[in-house]
Structure formats: C-alpha cells, structure tokens
Amino acid sequence: MTKPTDSDDNHDLGELVRGHLELSADDVPAPRFDQMWREIDQSIAEPVAAPALGVWGTVTQWLDRKLGYIITGVASAGAVAAIALVMHGGGGGTVDNTDVSAPAFGGAPAQLESLETPGGTATVMEMHDEDGDATVIWVTSDDIEGQDNP
Amino acid sequence: MAAARRGDRGAFQSLFERYHRRAYALALGVVRNSDDALDLVQDAFIKAHKHLERFEGNASFYTWLYRIVMNLAIDHLRKQRRQKPVELDETATQEALDDSLLPKILGGNPGRALMDKQIRARIDAALDSLSENHRAVLVMRELDGLSYEEMADAMGCSKGTIMSRLFHARKNMQKQLADLFDVQGAA
Numbered sequence: 001m002t003k004p005t006d007s008d009d010n011h012d013l014g015e016l017v018r019g020h021l022e023l024s025a026d027d028v029p030a031p032r033f034d035q036m037w038r039e040i041d042q043s044i045a046e047p048v049a050a051p052a053l054g055v056w057g058t059v060t061q062w063l064d065r066k067l068g069y070i071i072t073g074v075a076s077a078g079a080v081a082a083i084a085l086v087m088h089g090g091g092g093g094t095v096d097n098t099d100v101s102a103p104a105f106g107g108a109p110a111q112l113e114s115l116e117t118p119g120g121t122a123t124v125m126e127m128h129d130e131d132g133d134a135t136v137i138w139v140t141s142d143d144i145e146g147q148d149n150p
Numbered sequence: 151m152a153a154a155r156r157g158d159r160g161a162f163q164s165l166f167e168r169y170h171r172r173a174y175a176l177a178l179g180v181v182r183n184s185d186d187a188l189d190l191v192q193d194a195f196i197k198a199h200k201h202l203e204r205f206e207g208n209a210s211f212y213t214w215l216y217r218i219v220m221n222l223a224i225d226h227l228r229k230q231r232r233q234k235p236v237e238l239d240e241t242a243t244q245e246a247l248d249d250s251l252l253p254k255i256l257g258g259n260p261g262r263a264l265m266d267k268q269i270r271a272r273i274d275a276a277l278d279s280l281s282e283n284h285r286a287v288l289v290m291r292e293l294d295g296l297s298y299e300e301m302a303d304a305m306g307c308s309k310g311t312i313m314s315r316l317f318h319a320r321k322n323m324q325k326q327l328a329d330l331f332d333v334q335g336a337a
Contacts, residue, residue, distance in 0.1 A: 013323055014292040017179070020273045021293055025175040028184070033170055036192050037163065044159065044199045 155202045162202075166195055169212050173219050179289035180223040182278055190226060194219045216294060220286075220304050227282045269330065276326040284319035291316055 123138040153161035177187035
C-alpha cells in the first residue's frame, strides 16, 4: 500500500471543501431563491436611465430649463438700452430739421470797438427788455439836412 | 446570454436559475454566513444585469459573475475587518476544534464522507477558523479551480502571496481534519 502524498491530501481536501459548499448551497430551500429572484426582477424592472439626448437634445433641454431666466435677462437688457437711448437723445446718424429754432443771441451784448460811418453819424444803442438783449446801430447821413435815415 | 443583453428578462432569469446556487456556494465559502451570502448573491445578479452591456461575449457568464461575487465578498470582508480586526498571520495554525469526535473514514471517497453531518460540521468549523484571506484563496481554488494569477488578480496581491496563503490554508485545514486523513491513510 502506498503512503498518501500531499497531493492526495490536497485532492481529498479539495473534494471535501467543494462538496461541502455545494451541499450547503443545496440546503437552502428553493422558496428562498424564488424570493431572491422576485427581488432581483423587481429591481431590474425599474426604469433605467433616459437614453442619451445628443448635442441638440441637450441644448433644447437646457433651454427648456433656463427659458424663464433668459426672457427675464433679455427684457432687463432691453429696458436698460432704452433708458440709455433716451438719456443720450437718440442714436446718431439722422437729424430732424423740421423744428429749427432761430439762433439765439443771448448772453453778452455786442461789443463795438470802432465804427466808421463816412458821410454820416452812427448811433449805437443797446436794448434790454423781456424779449432779450439787442444791439441797434442807427446811421444818419450828413448830406441831407433834416432827413432821418435809418 | 445574447437575449439577456438585449433586455430579455426571461433570458436573464434563465441565467439566474442556472448559476445562483453555484454563486451562493462561492459567497458562503468566503463570508461564512448564510444571510450575508444570500444578500451578496442578490446584489451580484443585480449588478451583473446593470452592466450587461460591458460583458464580453467570448467569456462565460459565470466567469464574469464569479468576479462580481468575489469582489463583493472581499469588500464585505474588508468592511467586517474594519469593524472587528482579525488575525491575518500567514503562518498561523489552528488547533483542532473538536477532539471528541470519533475518527471518520474517508476511505478514498470524500463524497460519501460528506453524507455525515458531523464531518460537515467539522469542515465548517475548520473553514471558520481560517483567516479571511486564507479562506478566500482556498475557496477560490477548491470550488472553482482558479489559477494563481486569477486569484492574485481577484485579491489584488502578488502570485507569491496567493501561493503562500493557499499553502497555509491547506495545511491548517488538514491539521484540523487530521483524524479524517489519518484514518484514510490507514485504510
């Protein structure tokens, strides 16, 4: 009779361990595994994640979510732009000539340093009233006696 | 398998029916608690279904499921270890747990010996007495015949470490079940 070797012992040990574990698995009653399957089935039946949207789908989904903020932002920006236009008197390029006012001569009256009137006499008058200030130059000819000449 | 990948739940159920007990035996061998092993197998099948699209068709479904079960079992052991540190001495040996049992005759037929409930209780006790790392390697090797490389990959350690763990796991088991082997040798 040959003496059992380590290899034989390992083989028998392997048989014992494997057989014991397989029998232990067989010892579990079938209803317990049936219950396990029901729980697995319930778990895998739950809806899975939504399919990939792609670039366009992602953009539109983002727009759907942010549309309210976008509208508010655009409206605010428009209001600010309108206020800025009013404050600066309109955008450049066109000029409205339908309502041209006469140049105003307000401010300091004309300053005359010298006035030569050959053959006549000049009179300078400064007038101040509620219509504003004006300077009037009155010239009288020396040739015609007794005739007024504006 | 192809039908299951297309979303056929009936096909996936067939895979479950075919492999659930085998997966449970693996989980039980590592975690040593029936309820934990059942939870683990359930999680493994759910995970397998969730990632079916990642499954490569040229491998067997069980090989893939095996990896998932083993990863979950090792994670489970790590969590347990954080809660209750255990001795992981690679050279540790265990004393025989029950000397009162009469020697049993394996007689070159381990299958027949397993019919004896006392022998099975002895095997359970011997497995329980192993460190988690030793037990995981022993179960992977004896239950599913994994290579050293496959076990090293599964446990994230070197091939040498796996060889050492397997050697000591076998020696510890044989020591605790020595009376069975002695009788066998004398038969």
